[in-house]
Amino acid sequence: MSASENIQVPAPAIRSKPLLLRHLPYFIGVAIVVALAARMQFDGYVHNILMQATTFSIAVFGLSVVLGLCGQINLAQAAFFGFGAYAVGIGTTDWHLSFWLCLVAGSVIALLAGAFLGASTLRLGGHYLAMVTISFQQIVTLVMINAIWLTHGPDGVSNIGRPALFQSSQSYLAFCVAALGIVGYLVWHLPDTRLGRAMRAVRDNELAAGVNGIDVFRTKVYAFAVCAALGGLAGGLFAGGFAYVSPDQFSFAESIVFLTMSLLGGVASPIGSAIGTGLLILIPEWLRFLKSVPGLYLAIYGLSVILIIRFMPDGIWGFVSNAFTRLRARAKAPPAVAALQLRPATTGGNIVLEVTGLSKHFGGLKAVDGVDIAVRRGGVHALIGPNGSGKTTTLNVLSGLYKATSGKIVLDGTDITNMAPHQRTAAGLGRTFQNIRLFRSMTALENVEIGAERPGNTMIGKGDDALTERAMEALTFVGLGSRANELISSFSYGHQRLIEIARALASNPTLLLLDEPAAGLNSTEKLELHELLKRIAAQGLTILIIDHDMTLVSEAAQHITVLNFGRRIADGESLAVLRHPDVVSAYLGSE
């Protein structure tokens, strides 16, 4: 089925050159730096600073993934760094294992610890994560100091080995720089991958990410695990470089140093992370006299965290690159695309959505009470009712934001009653929100791309080009194709609604839920919305719409269900329902 559909989606080349070729200059640059690190003669002091900057940068890259991309905090990066360092330290000395094995094992241990920590906490709010990571950090420090049989306690581990291939400190540094180059490439490229887009969506708006088919919890755990693994890798390299590790190098204070490095440079980008790391390693070297007073040095770190957050929230690199992207976005004109094709999946039945006996109780309040709705394929079905009648609650139960107290929801033959929001989206449900929920740090195009990326979307081919193509088609369909590369904040309220609809359309849903799409629109915009609904319905996509605007509802919908006090009071053909005495009295009051 997908093969025949893919043929109809033409794929003009949006990006002219293959990815690796476009990024070739980066790799040439890395190769030159690696060669320099391998050839140039440094004295020991400079060498140590370079070694530290290189390994710390990799750990800070981890923070740019978890904090910058995914918006989750990790205050235990030094602990994960320590896992890698101690794995290499203990492994190569006490256990006489190969350096490579230890390096991999350290990263894997850090990854598993990060995944466990994340999995136990990330379902809850961000402040839990902050405190749990602090606690974890302190436990790890306690173990490093007290488990002397394993870690040698406060004395630390010395004479740590290096791989046979990179015995000299010069060649080892070159190896670490190469590792930095590769990890930096991966982290730099991550935001444009499916996982990276999911992380950014989660950071911007978790609810919207969920109803656009993103598994929010899993995305967060991945981000956290990636961060921890990079910390472990960096720690392993660090241990090989300095040949000595001790618990104080992996304390909470070091976690704060990592955080400050990340914030100072710019948390969203690996370039920023590298700048921040470099500066915070060099500045203390220039201000060595500060180290003579214990505490002063960290006190200044604490103060700079407060000041950066307040005055330079995007960091040094964010400041530079913001100006840069503004110039670039104007220069790039979006390409022309074919018309959007909607091909709602079908199992053949006449009913797309069958809701039976649906109830949602909040304590004693029966917000939705035994409601039946049958949405017929290919039409516009409206759900109306006075304020507080349970419309939006019904929609939230349908899309999985609330769990149904009882009842059954069947979408095109699939029982979705107990699915999480992202699973329902994968099953073919698309929706918009009454109070618009777009990903605010992204462009219109990127927002719609996330919709298009819905698992199970048969309307996109493989690769990023097909994704962009699909998203452009959807944006063009709602009339905003020419503004695809603008940030959400530059659109009017009405246009933001259209982008939300485009985001849902790009996913080629089986059923589209529209939550008060006309709310806040002026009369011209309402007419445009009506036209848009007609064009959507003309392609055979079924729409379930909630709205207060009776003109819109009576003109657009063939079928209406009316709720009042959580119960269904009328259901049937539009005109008949609107004349129904119960409906009239619910809206206008009875005599």
Next chain:
Amino acid sequence: MDLFLQLLFTGIGIGAVYALVALGFVLIFRATNVVNFAQGEFSMVAAYLMVYFAVDLGWPYWLSFLLALAGMALLGVIFNLGVYYPLRHRSYLPVIIATIGASILLANSVLAIYGPQPQVLPGWFETPGIQLGPVYLDSQYLLIIGVTILLVIFNFWFFEKTLLGKKLQATSQDKEMASLLGISVSTMIMITFIYSAVLGGLAGLLVAPVLFVSIQMGSTIALKAFAATIIGGFGDVTGAIIGGLALGVIETFGAAYISVPYKDGFAFLVLIAFLIFRPQGIFGERVAEKA
């Protein structure tokens, strides 16, 4: 059995301190939706202020006590104006990071002034304690428990029975509505910060003679108090108190029967267990974002 009762008493005493700091956490969280990671440093700073007035300057104990609390009120004002207020319209993450920065700043500024050597603050009473049957009741612990009970009663009275308390509650529940009703939201938040700083400071002053006055005492207490709020149910006042007491008892027994070096680790283990099996805590958190 004797040891059991003795440990129970000590555990409740320590737990009462956690409960006080946890209360400060909860009040700020309810008013601003932000967890203040510098809450523990309030206790530490207060203890050092007390050391400065009572030990270094040799002023009378009661005067030093009042001055230390006044200093905490001032710190609450500075903290609000310097850390929270400029960021109040941003999401929770920048605010959390800023309070962490403030925590680092406070702890290390004190370290720069006093050095790493822990300070000793004499107890409040001449008599060290009383023997009650098999249990020795340390006077400082008795004081801690007594003050905590009084504060819990005061807290209840203040928030439920006074107009100011009701205004604070209204602010924490719906800022926009409260401001439409003529409540000055920024004043209410300022009062919350002052109150929490004084509460945290009081906890520090009470516990200082039992523990050493050290730079680490703030973060240690804060960690336990935060664990207490999660165990009790985040954002719930009763939960914070019960959670604090429970944690103090668990930790004391853990140290006595299992391991002393890992004493500070038990709080974390209990915390993780709660997060996995009962994340809403004993009394349940009201967490739901409206769609």
